[in-house]
Amino acid sequence: MRNLLKESFGLIREHTVVIMPPVFVSFIIGCLSIVIIGMRMTAMEPDAVGDLGRGMPDLIFAKSVLSVVGWVFYGFAQGMVASMMVELEDKGQTSIRSGFSRANEMIVSLMVAGFIVGVLLLPGFSFVLFIIPGLIITFIFIFTFVVIMLEKRGPVDAMKRSVQIVISNLSDTLKLFAAIIGIGFFLMIIGVILNKLSLIGILVSMALTGAYMGYTYVVFIKAYQKFKKEGSGFPQG
Numbered sequence: 001m002r003n004l005l006k007e008s009f010g011l012i013r014e015h016t017v018v019i020m021p022p023v024f025v026s027f028i029i030g031c032l033s034i035v036i037i038g039m040r041m042t043a044m045e046p047d048a049v050g051d052l053g054r055g056m057p058d059l060i061f062a063k064s065v066l067s068v069v070g071w072v073f074y075g076f077a078q079g080m081v082a083s084m085m086v087e088l089e090d091k092g093q094t095s096i097r098s099g100f101s102r103a104n105e106m107i108v109s110l111m112v113a114g115f116i117v118g119v120l121l122l123p124g125f126s127f128v129l130f131i132i133p134g135l136i137i138t139f140i141f142i143f144t145f146v147v148i149m150l151e152k153r154g155p156v157d158a159m160k161r162s163v164q165i166v167i168s169n170l171s172d173t174l175k176l177f178a179a180i181i182g183i184g185f186f187l188m189i190i191g192v193i194l195n196k197l198s199l200i201g202i203l204v205s206m207a208l209t210g211a212y213m214g215y216t217y218v219v220f221i222k223a224y225q226k227f228k229k230e231g232s233g234f235p236q237g
Contacts, residue, residue, distance in 0.1 A: 012211075020096055022074060023214060029066065030206040067118060076110045079148065080103040083149055113144050113155035116155060139177050143220060
């Protein structure tokens with residue numbers, strides 16, 4: 001599994017275009033967050049003591065909507081990354097245009113799956129007590145978007161298939177997931193620091209978030225391919 005992490009990093013370093021879709025999405029969601037959340041925070045400025053709490057439900061709702069929308073767009077981005085990696089293996093090169101074209105063929109399934117996963121994860125992002133259940137949901141559905149693109153399945157069927165693949169490769173998948181979470185936690189700390197610096201720091205933080213998401217996609221796409229080659233969790237013949 002350690003080699004898979006290194007191979008994924010090497011692929012990204014050599015073919016950076018592969019992670020550009022989630023980087024673009026990160027900037028889009030980041031900018032929307034600044035505008036929408038900023039507007040809600042401004043609206044919450046109290047005119048008198050005790051008025052602050054009245055705008056809290058609107059702020060939570062805005063964050064929830066952005067979270068789900070983010071998953072919808074990231075789902076499509078992951079579909080693009082998967083198709084670009086397949087093209088890269090077949091032709092030795094790829095492009096954002098071809099990745100978009102192929103992902104667009106499965107756009108409904110990708111976005112519906114993103115919506116479902118996003119809704120399921122809302123409690124985990126909103127309440128500290130639900131972080132562990134949120135991580136479990138992310139873990140068991142980690143292959144959903146890969147399955148949609150590479151097996152041409154619908155959203156619900158792909159989610160079921162993801163659970164099957166995870167269970168069949170539980171140890172290896174758990175190791176990869178733990179490594180990815182560890183990297184994400186480290187980058188989160190860096191992001192918090194960058195966000196306090198300036199606008200440039202915020203933009204760099206967005207880029208890092210997108211690159212991290214892209215790296216995560218590459219890792220689990222390669223894991224899917226590895227498991228398929230080994231026949232673990234995949235029908236024989």
